[in-house]
């Protein structure tokens with residue numbers, strides 16, 4: 568298990584499965600090992616009868632800066648992509664128990680789209696939800712092309728996903744992309760109190776309500792696969808390689 572992802576069971580009986588990014592020196596950029604660790608934590612937590620709720624958290628100032636750019640560049644230059652990203656997204660989209668997330672600061676790329684699969688997301692007002700897919704010559708992923716327009720309408724979805732305009736936590740709340748903003752000092756206590764409250768609900772009724780509320784999982788997975796095919800093609804494009812190289816060279 569990667570120590571860049573910390574897994575912890577909280578609550579009186581260990582009913583809260585906390586998945587926490589722990590790579591602050593890279594703004595919690597996500598490597599293949601980290602995706603694999605998160606997928607396993609979700610699958611294990613779903614299979615464990617003690618667990619009632621999953622929680623996803625970052626570190627102060629960064630939930631996640633998205634996919635690791637070195638990994639992107641390696642694929643752009645011909646390396647094997649692996650299945651970790653899709654395995655993780657599939658596990659997240661298919662998870663049976665509620666997911667509560669907390670964001671302080673950066674939520675970029677998949678660090679933003681993860682929350683589309685969460686049930687309640689809290690963020691600090693100054694957080695930054697940013698999906699610069701097109702600027703990196705990529706396309707939206709994680710079924711965001713389906714879920715974001717459903718959540719916030721076409722024009723705001725286009726602004727976020729295609730024009731790459733960042734949304735603050737406050738704008739994300741106003742648009743309906745996340746549940747609520749809270750001050751930084753209250754973020755983790757609020758997330759954990761919300762998870763504790765959900766863990767006390769009748770689990771079968773909660774699971775049924777959640778299934779009824781959420782979009783059809785098969786439709787979500789189908790869109791994810793469609794996006795992933797286009798994403799993989801774009802990753803190998805000359806325009807994407809140029810964008811990754813520009814990121815790597817930006818401090819020189």
Ligand code: COA
Pocket residue numbers: 592593594596597632633634635636637673675676677699700703814
């Ligand atoms: N992948 C790999 N490393 C990343 C990263 C990413 N997605 N995001 C940040 N880092 C690394 C930086 O390279 C830097 O490492 P270094 O100290 O060894 O040079 C460190 O994290 C801190 O980032 P830095 O850029 O110095 O901080 P910043 O506050 O100026 O900017 C970001 C932070 C996140 C805005 C900027 O790093 C960025 O734009 N990252 C890329 C985000 C992205 O496009 N993700 C993919 C979306 S599809």
